[in-house]
Amino acid sequence: MKKQITWVALFAACAFIIGAGTANAQLLELFIPDIPAVCEPVVWDLTAGQHNNAGTVEVTNDSTYLYVTYNLTWPDATFGTLHVWAGNDLSSIPTNNQGIPVPGQFPYQHNAAGLTSYTFEIPLASLNAVDVDGKPVCDLSLYVFTHAEVYMDSDGDGCKEWETAWGGDQPVNVEEPGRWYFFGQYAICCGDFPPPPVCWSETAFAKGTHVFASTAKANPEGLPSLDLTRQRWGWAINLTQQVTEEEYPIYAGAGLNDTTKGVEVGTLYVTWDGSSATVRYALLPDYKLQEVHLYASDLKPTKIAPGRYGITRYYDAGASGDTFSGLTLTDTNGDGVWIIGHAVVSKGTCPESALNSSEINMIPVRQTAPAPQLLQKPATAPATPVLNELRAVPVR
DSSP states (O other): OHHHHHHHHHHHHHHHHHHHHHHHHHHHGGGOOOOOOOSOOEEEEEEETTTEEEEEEEEEEOSSEEEEEEEEOSTTOEEEEEEEEEESOGGGSOBOTTSOBOGGGOSEEEEOTTOSEEEEEEEGGGGTOBOTTSOBOTTOEEEEEEEEEEEEOSSSSSOOEEEEEEEOSEEESTTSSSOOEEEEEEEOOOOOOOOOOOEEEEEEEEOOSEEEEOSGGGOTTOOOEEEEESSOOOEEEEEOSOEEEEEEEEEESOGGGOGGGSEEEEEEEEEEOSSEEEEEEEEOTTEEEEEEEEEEESSOOOOOOGGGSSEEEEEEEEESEEEEEEEEOOOOSSSOEEEEEEEEEEEEOOOGGGSSOTTSOOSOOOOOOOOOOOOSSOOOOOSSOOGGGGOSSOOO
């Protein structure tokens, strides 16, 4: 009776863990990225426990990255930690004293607990797989070692256990006792790669009636100065009479208030009826707002930091324009009212690090490593590896 109670408790505990793991997988696998369909992927089995086909490993590349994608197909299985090593020199793979690869020392790792799919994005430059011009070395053969921890019911008894798994089509010591693993070889593909995404992000101001700077160098048009700084660029708008949809061009990157150095990216439309104002940003095609900082006051500006203008708005996905209406604005001292229209503007597809907005795509989905110094002449690997090179002494 005692044995029966223990067995039932163990089964219940296993059932609880299985349910939790499945739920996590359903939630987390939504964040797996799409991989550009540039080169036909090489697909290998992901072998767990030496003989169980638990899923697949897919390897492909574009002009910049090697993509290594793990997929589980074993029912109710989920990943633990994933480890990847890739390169064209087998002598540089981390091994133990017996010459067996040590996944815990592989350079690319990710805790994929609860996931059923995950993609590593590895710069080709970090693999010495590009030439001196930064282009992929066509047909360069890379050794790829893909290891995974897999939480699975491998024998059908209803309980999950941790199994080690390797991807690849070349087995090492699989039919013998002791340490075993698989690996594969992948030849760098060179195709009609799409051009890299255009990314442009810059601060912008609506060109108004006054400049911030006090020096002539930063005031090429000789506009009145607010004397807020020596040379920092930017303009303010001073309205002394009512206006309707008054137009002010928006310039990005116009250092020293020189519009010939900048780019016109849109128009700021201002309406003021004496007591309230409406300010509308309208950008030209292909440009997007990432941030807006707006100053609207009866008082002459005394600060040039956009974050202190009083009105701030962020656009996570970018916006082609925006309108600020119902702004209370009355001239009480006879010098008119003041408006500063500032923005952070982008063009094209920018990665998160290139944009000033801090709330874009906060969920990390890929692991990227820095690129080392490039080889002048990339090393080449033999078409067929010699398995004995993978270990210093024979495996027992």
